[in-house]
Amino acid sequence: MPAPARSVARELIRQSLDLPSVVDRLDDDDDLAVGGIDSGEIVHIALRCEAVLGRALTGDELGRLTSVGSVADLLGEGP
Amino acid sequence: MWLAGILERNLRRGPDRTALRDVRRNVTWREFDRDVGALAETIGRRASAGDRVLVLSGNRVEVLETYFACAAAGAVATPLNPALTDTEIDGILGPVAPVLAIADAPGLERLARLRPGLPLLPIEDVAELPDASGPPPAPVAMDAPAAILHTSATSGRPKGVVVDQRSFALNAFSWMADVGAGEGTVFLNACPLFHGSMVIALDYLAAGATVCVLDRFTPQGCLTALETWRAGHAFLVPSMVALLLETRALAGTRLDALDLLLHGAAPMPPSLADAAAARLGVRLQTIYGITEGGGPALSLRPDDKPAAPPVPGATCAGRPMLGTVARIAGPDDRTLGPGEIGELRLRGDGVMRGYWNEPEATAEALRGGELNTRDLCGIDGDGFFWVVDRRTDLILRGGQNVYPAEIEHVLREASCVADVAVVPAPSNRWGQTPVAFLSAAGPAGIDEAELLRLCVAHLAPYKRPSRFVTVEEIPRNPAGKILRTRLRERAAEA
DSSP, rough: OHHHHHHHHHHHHHSSSSSSGGGGGGGTTTTTTTOOOOOOOOHHHHOOOHHTTTTTOOOOHTTOOOOOHHHHHHHHHHH | HHHHHHHHHHHHHTTTEEEOOSSSOEEHHHHHHHHHHHHHHHHHHHHHOOEEOOOEEEEEEHHHHHHHHHHTTTTEEEEEEETTOOOHHHHHHHHOSSSSEEEOOHHHHHHHHHHTTTOOGGGGGGSSSOOHHHHHOOOOOSSSSEEEEOOOOOTTHHHHHHHEEHHHHHHHHHHHHHHHHOOTTTEESSTTTTTTHHHHHHHHHHHTTEEEOOOSSHHHHHHHHHHHHSSEEEOOOOHHHHHHHHGGGGOOOOOTTTOEEEESSOOOOHHHHHHHHHTOEEEEEEEEGGGTTTEEEEEEEOOOOOOSSTTTTTTEEEEOOOOOEEEOOOOOOBBOOOOOOEEEEEEEETTTEETOOOOOHHHHHEETTHHHEEEEEEOOOOOEEEESSSSTEEEEEETEEOOOHHHHHHHTTSEEEEEEEEEEEEEEETTTEEEEEEESSTTTTOHHHHHHHHHHHHOOOOGSSSSEEEOOOOHHHOOOOOOOHHHHHHHHHO
């Protein structure tokens, strides 16, 4: 995944967190939940992905939103 | 005895009706009874009456089966939030001293690490346990402890709220009287089953209804469950309702079976209530509950029409449910009338037996059998109770209780921190979030990275502050008490 996609994903995640700097502690492949991101915040990440893609996410896509890299992958796939 | 009676009654009335459902299994009352009998016999080999059985699992139908099986075996079910950190779980394991743990795969891995030697039973195996072969266990007294539900606490470490089957029974009768559940009702349980709101699922089972268990809440998953399982009733916290309205999946979801949306655990903004009623096409019912009160205590029914709030910004919590006696008490314990603000007190069989191994805290909360909720409330001329402010130091984030002391305890461990105070700040997303005010221990100032490291290691994510604010010093009165009101005002302004 190219760096610009990861930075877009990081920014999207930052906007979904109560304390945006939490994502700065995480590497691209780190698990979001293990890294201290609340399950409710992960729901907000999913909603922001829906807004960017302009469509509802499938159950499979929701289950894949576990890291910065996976968010970047999803956004990279496009609508 | 109460839970055993629910099984027996429904086994006779409709053994092939669906009692429980999740994404893995549909469980009839006959299968429910079999699983509970098998699990109770397994528990009984390890646990004597009154022994604690830890439950560490995500939502699934077997968690409810475990409550029934523990009660049948005379053991005390002690569910824990899987989102707690190892430090938090370890702090609970000591006082609770479980003799057995029933857990899902992630829970088993953690417990094996935290408590080597503690007997473990995979919750996934419940349906595969051999049928009970011995005689059924002797009936357990209604006032014997049935569950210990852990809540965040003012002391900085969780307290275990001990409830009995008498409390479950009272709740069920009051729910049936106030909400109208019965056979044929399908209820979607979207809240975590370790939480005090789990009694609502027991209420529906008592009514012979079907309880559908959502593994974890996502707005998309919740909508799919409501549509697929044709749930007529659901209980959600306001932040969940807001998320349902926000997801794009709502547009393509048929919710024609959904009739009654019950909500609680945090105030529902009127604009959100109006939007939910219009867009989901449901009736709304407000439930005020507290874990120490055994669950739901006050209810504002869909057709209730309270007048204007007695105090600007107050939230109507409704009238006492069947079996609950409520009053507003002043500082001298005198019962206050309309127009006066005091602490909400509750009395009835639903109220907890006490805090686990905390006699002083129990005596403070329960006086003469009456629970002091410490919530500031008033009552109007029509008998409606209005919540003016929750317990002064309580933070209600997305329906989950967080006490500042828990967070302050962790942040004080940071080498960069001299003093700390945590207060709630308003949040459009969660209702409230914790904000930490900190004074630095040295000229280098506050190291946010160190604070974050500590929070991630020692606090469940929902307890993490949303902001760290550096101040010269934490304001305190001459007696050394933190002036939280001043900090709350400052947190709200930012």
